[in-house]
Amino acid sequence: MITFAGVTKRYPDGTVAVDHLDLEIPAGRITVLVGPSGCGKTTTLRMINRMVEPSEGTVTVDGRDVRGVDPATLRRGIGYVIQQAGLFPHRTIVDNIATVPYLLGWDKKRARARAHELMERVGLDPALARRYPAQLSGGQQQRVGVARALAADPPIMLMDEPFSAVDPIVRAGLQEEFLRLQRDLEKTIVFVTHDIDEAVKLGHRIAVFQVGGVLAQYATPDELLERPADDFVTDFLGGERGIRRLRFFQELDAEDSAAGTAGDAAAEGEGGRTAAAGR
Numbered sequence: 001m002i003t004f005a006g007v008t009k010r011y012p013d014g015t016v017a018v019d020h021l022d023l024e025i026p027a028g029r030i031t032v033l034v035g036p037s038g039c040g041k042t043t044t045l046r047m048i049n050r051m052v053e054p055s056e057g058t059v060t061v062d063g064r065d066v067r068g069v070d071p072a073t074l075r076r077g078i079g080y081v082i083q084q085a086g087l088f089p090h091r092t093i094v095d096n097i098a099t100v101p102y103l104l105g106w107d108k109k110r111a112r113a114r115a116h117e118l119m120e121r122v123g124l125d126p127a128l129a130r131r132y133p134a135q136l137s138g139g140q141q142q143r144v145g146v147a148r149a150l151a152a153d154p155p156i157m158l159m160d161e162p163f164s165a166v167d168p169i170v171r172a173g174l175q176e177e178f179l180r181l182q183r184d185l186e187k188t189i190v191f192v193t194h195d196i197d198e199a200v201k202l203g204h205r206i207a208v209f210q211v212g213g214v215l216a217q218y219a220t221p222d223e224l225l226e227r228p229a230d231d232f233v234t235d236f237l238g239g240e241r242g243i244r245r246l247r248f249f250q251e252l253d254a255e256d257s258a259a260g261t262a263g264d265a266a267a268e269g270e271g272g273r274t275a276a277a278g279r
């Protein structure tokens with residue numbers, strides 16, 4: 001579990017990016033941070049792996065205050081995926097994916113074998129292994145980014161708008177594959193997006209931020225759609241809230257019938273999508 005307790009981030013110029021944040025992010029689930037531009041999502045994400053240090057308050061990972069953990073050690077257990085993948089342009093795909101295993105001192109053969117295994121896992125054709133990032137499509141590059149973050153099998157993954165640079169159709173495909181992957185891997189995932197549809201599709205829990213870094217609501221997708229906490233959240237969900245809710249339940253039904261878990265989900269009785277979708 002990852003927790004934020006009374007966390008504020010004030011940048012040196014006085015900008016308050018995150019304001020008194022209390023948040024509990026469960027293990028093995030997808031938690032989505034969503035909100036308009038500049039509301040502090042990326043800052044929140046980066047405080048987990050110490051790329052940004054809080055001005056006040058405490059961030060813990062599995063009960064340990066991250067300030068007490070050496071940043072390099074901390075980041076070894078936390079994969080990080082960013083928009084447009086952030087791949088090394090002069091390294092082949094296989095070597096991009098093997099970056100962390102190399103850093104960890106794995107021998108080249110083992111690191112490359114791991115990279116090939118991950119390429120298959122994220123749906124990349126093995127023939128792409130020797131290409132360079134510029135020779136791949138945007139969607140393929142994002143898959144490489146995910147594979148690279150998974151290479152050392154970190155229990156936690158931070159994902160900052162990982163699918164936002166690709167067109168809507170490719171994006172929908174990446175989202176589906178990501179959900180399938182997560183069902184197998186059960187990582188603790190913190191996922192940043194400004195797209196409420198993506199948040200509802202992927203999140204077991206959704207944290208809605210408003211400008212000024214204030215957490216407006218933290219809820220399961222169905223709770224959020226059914227009971228927005230205030231006018232800001234209602235506006236952010238938009239006029240299509242009813243349609244979104246309908247689509248959310250249609251997707252859930254489809255997943256249930258695919259997985260044959262409808263009965264079990266009802267029996268589990270855990271709120272929201274978490275139990276129902278069996279993720």
Ligand SMILES: Nc1ncnc2c1ncn2[C@@H]1O[C@H](COP(=O)(O)OP(=O)(O)OP(=O)(O)O)[C@@H](O)[C@H]1O
Nearest residue numbers: 011013015017036037038039040041042043044194
């Ligand atoms: N290094 C910095 N110095 C000063 N202000 C910063 C710095 N980094 C971010 N900010 C400000 O902090 C606020 C939150 O930024 P952050 O990047 O966390 O938001 P965000 O929700 O991820 O935005 P976006 O969706 O546009 O990426 C913004 O007002 C931003 O301008």
